[in-house]
Amino acid sequence: MRIELYFWAGCPSYPEAEAVLRTVLDAEEIEAEIESIEVRTQEEADALGFIGSPTIRIDGRDVDEDGAARGRPSLTCRIYTTEEGAVSPVPTRAQLERALCLAGAAR
8 A cells, every 4th residue: 555645844734644644544553654745846736736735645546535626736735624514734534544445455
């Protein structure tokens, strides 16, 4: 399984996103390495389809595919919509669990 955490250093949310991701991986007893990838320029954002920081992809699939489909590549902080309709600077545990399940890794 390939887990990628894309981030822009100008956004302070990526350490929290990594912490939530690690918590979910531990809870699901999944041993996987997280590859951190810094996006530094708009050109890189365009080439990577990076729609904001943090962006997490599991086996190439964004953990919030609906949000990813609505975004456009840019060096900005990303906003996630929770199951309750609130906004968050990081994906929820449920979003991460669902993405891991889709990747065939979660219980």
